[in-house]
Amino acid sequence: MRASRVLDILRVVRIIWACVTLPISTRPVTQYIITRRDLPRGFLAAQVAHAAGSYGKHPEGTYVVVLGVESQEALEALGRELERSGVGFTRVLEPDPPWNGQLTAIGCDLVHDRTPVRKVVASLPLLR
Numbered sequence: 161m162r163a164s165r166v167l168d169i170l171r172v173v174r175i176i177w178a179c180v181t182l183p184i185s186t187r188p189v190t191q192y193i194i195t196r197r198d199l200p201r202g203f204l205a206a207q208v209a210h211a212a213g214s215y216g217k218h219p220e221g222t223y224v225v226v227l228g229v230e231s232q233e234a235l236e237a238l239g240r241e242l243e244r245s246g247v248g249f250t251r252v253l254e255p256d257p258p259w260n261g262q263l264t265a266i267g268c269d270l271v272h273d274r275t276p277v278r279k280v281v282a283s284l285p286l287l288r
Contacts, residue, residue, distance in 0.1 A: 187272045190223040191215065192281055195265040196235055197228040203264075207252055208287075211267030214250040222270065227284040235263050241280050242268070 193211045195204055208226055212218070229235050242249050248269035253261055268277050 188221050188223055189219050189270045189272060190225060190274050190277075191218065191270050192225045192227065192268040192274075192277050193265060194227045194229060194235065194238060194268075194281065194284065195287065196230070196232060197287065198231055199264060204287075207254065207265040210252045211250065211265040214252070214267045215270055218270065226287045227281055228287040229284060232262050232264075235266060238280070238284075239263070239266055242266070242277075245276060245280050247277050247280060 191212065193208055195207050195211070197204075199207065212224060218224075229238060239249070239251060250267045250269075251263055252265040252267065254264045255261055271277060
């Protein structure tokens with residue numbers, strides 16, 4: 161194995177170890193964004209930007225995880241589940257035609273402890 165590959169692996173192990181052993185308040189900040197995969201690609205990118213930007217400037221080193229659901233109905237159901245779980249989030253509603261107020265994305269609050277959010281979104285695929 162090449163030395164650079166070994167160093168890359170060691171770097172990843174150190175990051176994971178830090179995330180597990182550090183107090184929650186010193187762990188990296190993470191934001192989860194969930195959007196609809198049935199949206200046109202360019203429009204979808206704008207909705208993700210709206211969801212991320214709803215919190216202003218992110219602290220340096222923030223991780224952003226973008227996940228996708230199949231439809232508006234699935235996104236609405238996810239919002240209800242986040243509410244039941246006590247996870248803070250912002251709904252992104254698109255006022256312009258042809259969307260006319262539809263829910264297009266959800267931006268979860270920035271968190272140090274990802275556990276509460278992950279309990280709700282663990283089954284969702286990364287947006288590709």
